[in-house]
Amino acid sequence: MNNTNKWEQYDVARNRLRIMVGHYSELIRNEESKAAPDMEQIEKWEDEQHELSEKESLLSVDDTSAIAEINNTYGPLTQAIMKG
Numbered sequence: 001m002n003n004t005n006k007w008e009q010y011d012v013a014r015n016r017l018r019i020m021v022g023h024y025s026e027l028i029r030n031e032e033s034k035a036a037p038d039m040e041q042i043e044k045w046e047d048e049q050h051e052l053s054e055k056e057s058l059l060s061v062d063d064t065s066a067i068a069e070i071n072n073t074y075g076p077l078t079q080a081i082m083k084g
Helices: 003-032 039-058 064-083
Strands: none
Touching: 003 039, 003 064
């Protein structure tokens, strides 16, 4: 993989993680607005958000296996979210 492609894949992976974090924020906000929010579900989404944020902060452009895993795992999910 050339250097430009490596950076492009890195940027895509980071953006996908950010989309997922934003998606969980929206789910949390919607749940919190209910008369009787499911606090257990909110906690699960917050945990997932935290995990994704950690992945993003630890991600390195040289960690091509992590980048590929993120892009393969979250690519279809982020596409579905964006189609909304």
